[in-house]
Amino acid sequence: MALAVGIDSEQLIFELAAAAEAKDQFTERHPKRVANTAWRLGKRLGLQESDLVALYRGGLVHDIGKIGVSDAILLKPGPLNADEERQMREHPLIGEYIVKPLPSAADLVGIVRSHHERFDGGGYPDGLAGHKIPLLARIVSVCDAYDALSTDRPYRARRCSTEAIETLMRGAGQQWDRELVSLFIAELPASIAGLARLASTGELAAWVAPATAAVFVALSALIVLFEQAERRIVVRAETRDAPPASLLQRMLS
Numbered sequence: 001m002a003l004a005v006g007i008d009s010e011q012l013i014f015e016l017a018a019a020a021e022a023k024d025q026f027t028e029r030h031p032k033r034v035a036n037t038a039w040r041l042g043k044r045l046g047l048q049e050s051d052l053v054a055l056y057r058g059g060l061v062h063d064i065g066k067i068g069v070s071d072a073i074l075l076k077p078g079p080l081n082a083d084e085e086r087q088m089r090e091h092p093l094i095g096e097y098i099v100k101p102l103p104s105a106a107d108l109v110g111i112v113r114s115h116h117e118r119f120d121g122g123g124y125p126d127g128l129a130g131h132k133i134p135l136l137a138r139i140v141s142v143c144d145a146y147d148a149l150s151t152d153r154p155y156r157a158r159r160c161s162t163e164a165i166e167t168l169m170r171g172a173g174q175q176w177d178r179e180l181v182s183l184f185i186a187e188l189p190a191s192i193a194g195l196a197r198l199a200s201t202g203e204l205a206a207w208v209a210p211a212t213a214a215v216f217v218a219l220s221a222l223i224v225l226f227e228q229a230e231r232r233i234v235v236r237a238e239t240r241d242a243p244p245a246s247l248l249q250r251m252l253s
Contacts, residue, residue, distance in 0.1 A: 013099060017064040030147055035059030037143040041184055042136075050107075055136055057104065058111030062140050065095030065112070089124045092116055110134035115141045120174045138177045142168065142184050145176065161188065 017031055038059040042052050066074060069091050073084045080088060095112040099105055114128060114137035121129030133141075149164035159167070165185050172181040 017061040031060045033147050034143045054107035062115050065091035068094040111137045118175045142180050
């Protein structure tokens with residue numbers, strides 16, 4: 001049965017999204033962090049305000065479909081088997097069904113349905129590739145991945161910011177849009193450490209000129225310092241990345 005559409009239905013959807021994440025203590029603040037970083041990345045891209053609003057709202061509800069996934073799967077402390085993985089992969093479709101009746105559905109459906117697509121076409125649910133994946137979904141995908149990598153999950157411990165950045169860089173052009181990954185990591189303080197590590201293994205050649213790579217090799221000694229300061233950096237970044245209060249009011253009204 002379709003949801004009744006009205007002013008209150010919008011707020012209901014955001015409450016459902018919060019409820020979906022509250023099922024898992026590890027992801028309870030995940031939607032807001034993704035919304036904040038997606039908004040910031042969109043702003044750096046020069047997107048118009050309507051797209052920024054859609055990014056923020058889409059970040060909040062991107063995983064709302066998990067409310068239809070069993071807790072036993074969401075909270076499993078190990079790898080999912082084939083059947084569990086199939087059920088988990090249904091959450092973008094469940095999420096699309098939930099948000100589709102909303103007045104703002106046109107802005108949200110692409111994000112909710114397509115945030116697990118891969119740039120190389122190996123994602124789900126539609127196997128979209130490259131720029132056939134909606135831009136806003138590609139943005140949320142990068143922000144979602146970084147937050148997932150850098151926070152604890154039931155099946156693994158969090159990775160430090162440097163390791164999360166390395167993962168994004170290695171997957172750029174395959175799992176994620178290379179341009180968006182480059183823009184995303186440009187302002188992260190731990191990026192220098194990540195670049196230094198990749199330079200030391202020769203993997204940075206695909207990103208920068210040899211002379212630039214050599215500079216990052218020289219900076220590799222700073223890695224430990226960056227990682228020691230990581231938790232303070234994350235706290236400051238969460239505050240800095242939030243949209244202005246006036247814009248938040250419009251986003252959630």
